[in-house]
Amino acid sequence: MTETSTAEAPAKTTPFEMIGGVEPIRRVVDAFYDLVESDPQYAELRAMHAPDMTPMRDALTGFFTGWMGGSREWFTAQGGFCVMTRHSKMPITEKTAKQWSDALRAALVVAQVEPGFAKQMDQILTQMAAGMVRG
Numbered sequence: 001m002t003e004t005s006t007a008e009a010p011a012k013t014t015p016f017e018m019i020g021g022v023e024p025i026r027r028v029v030d031a032f033y034d035l036v037e038s039d040p041q042y043a044e045l046r047a048m049h050a051p052d053m054t055p056m057r058d059a060l061t062g063f064f065t066g067w068m069g070g071s072r073e074w075f076t077a078q079g080g081f082c083v084m085t086r087h088s089k090m091p092i093t094e095k096t097a098k099q100w101s102d103a104l105r106a107a108l109v110v111a112q113v114e115p116g117f118a119k120q121m122d123q124i125l126t127q128m129a130a131g132m133v134r135g
């Protein structure tokens with residue numbers, strides 16, 4: 001019985017496994033904040049954040065890790081986390097939401113995430129960012 005088990009239905013694969021674990025996630029996050037910090041096209045988004053973005057790099061890495069099916073350590077340490085609630089009091093406009101999505105899309109390229117997978121991540125996160133726009 002156990003000898004044939006490897007030929008049966010493939011094990012479920014999480015997005016976390018598909019992207020390749022924490023390292024590629026961290027590469028995306030670092031590329032994202034490097035762009036936000038250096039490229040003037042993201043100036044308004046940059047201005048919404050604290051001068052030191054180091055804690056944000058750790059937070060977004062922890063968020064993506066749990067959200068994609070990896071360790072939920074970061075969520076546990078937060079005592080739970082709802083990404084929409086967390087952003088609901090922020091003055092997010094169509095313009096800054098688009099800056100977030102554009103920077104994320106560019107970061108996925110810089111971090112060399114497989115294009116098909118990157119497209120899916122981009123679509124989901126662009127929708128989420130658009131849903132955060134207030135008024």
Ligand code: HEM
Pocket residue numbers: 045048049050056059060063083086087090092093096097100101125126128129130132
């Ligand atoms: C759509 C996907 C998004 C995800 C997954 C995401 C994720 C996160 C995470 C994990 C944090 C850290 C929260 C914490 O440590 O408490 C955070 C904070 C923040 N996010 Fe987002 N975010 C998204 C979209 C946006 C957009 C569209 C904007 C603005 C246009 C934005 C602006 C901010 C700001 C300013 C903070 C820092 C808040 C503070 O320091 O108090 N985020 N985000």
